[in-house]
Amino acid sequence: MKTKNPLFSVVIPVYNEEGNVLPLFKEIKKVMTRLGSFEIIFVNDGSTDNTGVELKRLRKVKIVQFRKNFGQSAALDAGVKAAKGKYVVTLDGDGQNDPADIPKLFGKLNQGYDVVCGWRYNRKDNWIRKFISEGARRLRSVLVDDKVHDAGCTLRVYNKVCFTDLDLAGEMHRMIPAILRWRGFRITELKVNHRPRIIGKSKYGMSRTIKGFLDMLLIWFTRKYNNRPLHLFGTVGLSLIFASVLLLSALAILKTFYGYSLSDKIWPLVGMISFLAGIQLLVSGILADLTIKNNTVSKEWMIKTVRGPKKISTK
Numbered sequence: 001m002k003t004k005n006p007l008f009s010v011v012i013p014v015y016n017e018e019g020n021v022l023p024l025f026k027e028i029k030k031v032m033t034r035l036g037s038f039e040i041i042f043v044n045d046g047s048t049d050n051t052g053v054e055l056k057r058l059r060k061v062k063i064v065q066f067r068k069n070f071g072q073s074a075a076l077d078a079g080v081k082a083a084k085g086k087y088v089v090t091l092d093g094d095g096q097n098d099p100a101d102i103p104k105l106f107g108k109l110n111q112g113y114d115v116v117c118g119w120r121y122n123r124k125d126n127w128i129r130k131f132i133s134e135g136a137r138r139l140r141s142v143l144v145d146d147k148v149h150d151a152g153c154t155l156r157v158y159n160k161v162c163f164t165d166l167d168l169a170g171e172m173h174r175m176i177p178a179i180l181r182w183r184g185f186r187i188t189e190l191k192v193n194h195r196p197r198i199i200g201k202s203k204y205g206m207s208r209t210i211k212g213f214l215d216m217l218l219i220w221f222t223r224k225y226n227n228r229p230l231h232l233f234g235t236v237g238l239s240l241i242f243a244s245v246l247l248l249s250a251l252a253i254l255k256t257f258y259g260y261s262l263s264d265k266i267w268p269l270v271g272m273i274s275f276l277a278g279i280q281l282l283v284s285g286i287l288a289d290l291t292i293k294n295n296t297v298s299k300e301w302m303i304k305t306v307r308g309p310k311k312i313s314t315k
Helices: 021-032 051-056 072-082 099-109 127-143 172-182 206-225 229-258 267-293
Strands: 008-014 038-044 062-065 087-090 115-119 156-159 187-191
Touching: 008 021, 008 072, 021 038, 021 051, 021 099, 038 051, 038 072, 051 062, 062 072, 072 087, 072 172, 087 099, 099 115, 099 156, 099 187, 115 172, 127 206, 172 187, 172 206, 206 229, 229 267
Parallel strands: 008 038, 008 087, 038 062, 115 187
Antiparallel strands: 087 156, 115 156
């Protein structure tokens, strides 16, 4: 089952899921055996129950053990970085994602896509979670436009190259489709089965919703200004310079031609401070732009294929 270079790497983050580990492992093993060589990677996100004990009872699995709970995004990130497969399959450890959907997702991936996301069309969650998810979807469509219905569904199949130079933290796993679409990867979705939770308790809470919203704002800002910070700082800086010049010019006209007293007014100071702040922002934008252009971080994810010239026979 576990080979040196498997075709698939199945990554499952778990946190206090002692009752779900074994049945989920059996389901995944049964499904993946029919698809090809694979490895199963469980990431124990600092569980405080017997999840770690249950994981050690499993044979031929890779276990990534966190010292404490760092969150689902960090767990997925660690699991993906430990993966050796050409394709990465991710799913939750609570048993609500159905491993039987993996072949269907992989079949869709082979139609020319880089990522296939699961869409829990008929969710088995309470109305509060459904309401929050729908609100988040509408907000995402405005801010990041990831074009997926269910960014919270962990059941996905990826081409491993999607994770080149991609680090996850916070609640960023929900933003993966948006990030990858922004990078030019082809993304689609399929309706998948969603099962009710039978064992254990949900870890979903309001804090995760707030973190997810903040991550969404970060992605929006990054997408808009990451490569050209001058567009942000320069726009604000030039606006301040223009406004301050207008203000100072108006004050000069009032003083010169109408005898308007400025000795007890704060407006000249406001104009000068705004002008200097505008200059500073403009220079900061230029320096930030130069810094990014000199950045030597790998951009392998930008390249889809490289084709060399055909060999010409000299005989």
